[in-house]
Amino acid sequence: MHGPVEVTLLTEGTYPYVHGGVSVWCDQLVQGMPDVRFHVLGITGSGREPQVWTLPPQVASVSSVPLWGRTPGGSAPRGRDLRRFLAGYERFLLSLLDQDFEKYFADELYELAEFALTGGSLTAALRTEGALRSLQKLWQRPFLATHASQPTVQDALEATDLLEHALRPLTVQPPSRGVAHAVTGGLAVLPGLTARRFHGVPLLLSEHGIYLRERYLSYRSAPYRWPVKALILGFFRLLATEGYRGADLITPCNRYNRRWEERGGCDPQRIRTVYNGVDPELFPYAGPEPEAPTLSWAGRVDPIKDLETLIQAFALVRVEIPNAALRLFGAPPAGGEAYLERCRALAAELGVAAAVTFEGRIDTVRHAYAAGSVVMLSSISEGFPFSLIEAMACGRATVSTDVGGVREAVADTGLVVPPRDPEAMARAAVGLLRDQRRRQELGDAARARVIEQFTLGRTVATFRTVYEALLEDPTRLWSPAGDPTPMRSRMAATA
Secondary structure (H helix, E strand, C coil): CCCCCEEEEEEECCCCCCCCCHHHHHHHHHHCCCCCEEEEEEEECCCCCCCCCCCCCCEEEEEEEECCCCCCCCCCCCHHHHHHHHHHHHHHHHHHHCHHHHHHHHHHHHHHHHHHHCCCCHHHHHCCHHHHHHHHHHCCCCCCHHHHHCCCHHHHHHHHHHHHHHCHHHHCCCCCCCEEEECCCHHHHHHHHHHHHHHCCCEEECCCCCHHHHHHHHHHCCCCCHHHHHHHHHHHHHHHHHHHHHCCEECCCCHHHHHHHHHCCCCHHHECCCCCCECCCCCCCCCCCCCCCEEEEECCCCHHHCHHHHHHHHHHHHHHCCCCEEEEEECCCCCCHHHHHHHHHHHHHCCCHHHEEEEECCCCCHHHHHCCCEEEECCCCCCCCHHHHHHHHCCCEEEEECCCCHHHHHCCCCEEECCCCHHHHHHHHHHHHCCHHHHHHHHHHHHHHHHHHCEHHHHHHHHHHHHHHHHHCHHHHCCCCCCCCCHHHHHHHHC
């Protein structure tokens, strides 16, 4: 291989614009490979988000695709060009609304990309009156399920707006060399798919959470009528399928994700589990517990983390242990401040506001784990959560919801409870708070498990091997279908 390996990280709402979660993983990967030349193509909100990570010299460039910023310029096609565009666009819309027409999705998606990359204004084309009327006519056809809901002009306007923003990543020039590494599913995969289609760039997809599942969860409460949700969720479902089918290799961080990927159409031979890792030296034993019985939590203040269930559980804990405290470390993402206020209001409504401390973001996250007698995780969706394995590395007992790869992470070294079940969470927390010896035993076992299986060195060594293999011969990463062995264990010898 001549020259340094080049990798373009494709991100959405994460690195290098947001702290925590997947961004930590990206920074670990970049910092661990000083001889790899990285580029970052980030899908952002407005495009004005500041970079919050200090990037090392091996990050050669950073660019962004704003979804909700200023509308890109350009004029709509006219005449014959517009008619040709609308014919393909109608097939694309039909693929989102009727399973019998899903076969059109991929071809029409790449047609839209080619239109945008060869000088056409995709935004202007999608916002033409002709495009709007195409949707209005199409989803009222009697054989489509949306017909029964009698979609309105307002529905069409909202659906068009959402779809236009979601397709904006097709308008950016994709990587033309090296490896395209989408670090989440969803919209971040779009430039990787076009890079593979038009330039032959190998595509690697690493899923931490299940993007499609999280879209289903978020659209439950979205302020749109069903026809709009049906169209947009149809897009996300087919995009997930195309990402699974189109990637040269998929590296989920747990086996739970693997099941989604196989159901989504990915060849099992092209899936390899690579667990997230932490540096045990950066997360040493947390030391003495606080004097008062304390539950701590660290993460992004976001509905997917379900702090409301945690606060409800804590109110039940206070009934049993009146001097218990809850400390929450983290901040909401930009635009998510309303959820933080909802959580504050809930604590006040339940009469525990004086015992719940919203600490904000903390620079040294291990101090957040040390602040608790027990570390909590209340999410309704996760991949292989860093906050959990970091707390385990610090030797703290944990109570976590049974989502994603949580059970794989903790095994028998922590307590796992159903999501959205404050009573079960409270019982587990009370049991641990009343049993110091058990907390110590679980904490010791948790740290030993992290050191044995989830270290950062193994993770970085595995991805270095993956990058080189993708550029030389991706098939040497494949194995017989159904082989569940994590890639980390197979490739540890390369470290």
